[in-house]
Amino acid sequence: MQKTEIIDKNQLFELIEFILLDSKTEFYESYSEMEKELIRINSLSEFRAYFDNGIANGKVHFGFGIYNPESKGKLFTSKIELNPKHCDGKTYRYRIDGWAIILIQLDLQNGENRIECRVSVNSKKRAENWKSTNPEFGNPELWEWKIVENTARKIINQLKKTTHNNGNRCTSL
Numbered sequence: 001m002q003k004t005e006i007i008d009k010n011q012l013f014e015l016i017e018f019i020l021l022d023s024k025t026e027f028y029e030s031y032s033e034m035e036k037e038l039i040r041i042n043s044l045s046e047f048r049a050y051f052d053n054g055i056a057n058g059k060v061h062f063g064f065g066i067y068n069p070e071s072k073g074k075l076f077t078s079k080i081e082l083n084p085k086h087c088d089g090k091t092y093r094y095r096i097d098g099w100a101i102i103l104i105q106l107d108l109q110n111g112e113n114r115i116e117c118r119v120s121v122n123s124k125k126r127a128e129n130w131k132s133t134n135p136e137f138g139n140p141e142l143w144e145w146k147i148v149e150n151t152a153r154k155i156i157n158q159l160k161k162t163t164h165n166n167g168n169r170c171t172s173l
Contacts, residue, residue, distance in 0.1 A: 006114055032095070035091065038095070066104065066151070102155060
């Protein structure tokens with residue numbers, strides 16, 4: 001399940017606020033900065049600071065992962081080894097993993113005025129098809145897929161609502 005929309009910074013903040021209103025939601029950056037711990041974002045103000053800091057430092061791609069403990073399954077952190085020759089001497093970074101982590105990818109196309117926002121999540125069928133390739137993810141059957149799908153659908157519907165309530169400023173891809 002996935003949806004992509006073009007939004008602006010204010011619409012992004014509206015979407016993130018909606019996501020973080022659920023007190024059970026755990027919201028992480030999907031990949032850490034090199035040689036740093038993953039950051040968990042707990043509030044809209046933390047997200048705003050994270051996002052604004054990223055833009056100030058020239059970042060144009062952002063990735064986040066959403067986990068709801070009610071969906072059960074296995075959420076974990078993986079350490080990714082980096083080639084220091086290609087990463088300014090850095091040797092590792094972290095990412096969050098799990099079959100049913102809901103991902104939000106942001107690509108700034110015109111600064112904060114035009115942001116491609118993609119919401120996506122694996123399906124149960126896709127996870128089952130790939131489980132032998134990623135055994136460290138555990139058994140896909142451990143996830144409460146109805147909860148995952150409902151959560152993803154709510155986020156996607158909010159993304160649509162956010163963009164369609166603002167006239168023709170944004171277009172769906």
